[in-house]
Amino acid sequence: MEFVDRFGSPRPRQFFAPGRVNLMGAHLDYNGGPVMPLAIDRGTFIALRPRADRRVRFASTIAPEAFEADLDHLPTARCGSWADYPLGVLREVLASSDGADVAGLDILFGGNLAVGAGLSSSASICVGTALALSEVWDLDLGTMARVRAALRAEREFVGVRCGIMDPFAIGLAREGSLLWLDCKDESTAHLPLDSGRVSLVVADSGVRRELAAGFFNRRVDECRRAFEILRPGQPDATCLRDILPETLEALRSELGGELERRASHVVGEVARTFEARDALLDGRLGEFGERMSRAHESLRDLFEVSCPELDCLVETAVAQDGVLGGRLTGAGFGGCAVILVRRGAEADAMARVGEVFRARFGRETAVEVYGADSGPREIEP
């Protein structure tokens, strides 16, 4: 096995953490709104083994750069590679370990999740690392402590001003369920997604942009500025999610074009996400899918985070028989589209999406059915 090839015997312990798709609540988490993510059966594998000294060595089966440091002299600033994510978590876990006498480690990361494709490869590696460290170092960190360590690593060490959705979606995953997460009070519920009736198809646009590159933080900032302008119209509001359609209407002209579009997306998406929850709970999956498609239009026209490749995937998919809805997933600016399809209609819809994409962009797109996952865990080597 690859770990032994790189680091020698004996065999390591192994852990898995899934990625996620989010079906509703796009760009709502950092605005205090509700979101509906689902952990998927693709994710990060982490193999690790304690050492006799205080060295830590990270390697990846996907990226060429490796990382090595001493537990007592860990870098205090990010180095700009994939290793920043597990390093940020390592720093968080050490800080919360009350000076426990822990051993150095050799760690190999791998996985079957498209990286930087809107499937939360970053939270997958972070939550997975928190679990692996907690287990191997015998720290007994609970689920929420691991989720918070992952979140702080990404926000404070890597520097992405992400909301809480991704580590919660992964850390609290339950098989066969969507997570309903209200990001204002952090309340959660597990809502069943009937895999007997529908499948999730994920289509990859092949377009990549690093969240850490700054465009995501720009949207976070635009939402903050829109809220500052709208708040005087509704003094009890604590976040953009609280803003009512009538407040937005009354102050629309003060926002100016760009901020008006951003705020309109958020206000509309909050309403759509509540409607989608009701539809799901009532088994009206067609209406749920329809909200996903409306969300995509809003992400394209108002939040402006789509791209021609994603629009092509979604528009082609939703025109097929048996497709209930589709939208870009994750932050956007490339990455994947998630498509909700009636059971039995997957093959035809997927073939057509691939065909149209190839004709338009001259390359293949990965279009696959994804299953739901039960969350981070140790696995047999």
Ligand code: GLA
């Ligand atoms: C990224 C962020 C999440 C969330 C989504 C958009 O995935 O990490 O916190 O904001 O974008 O819904």
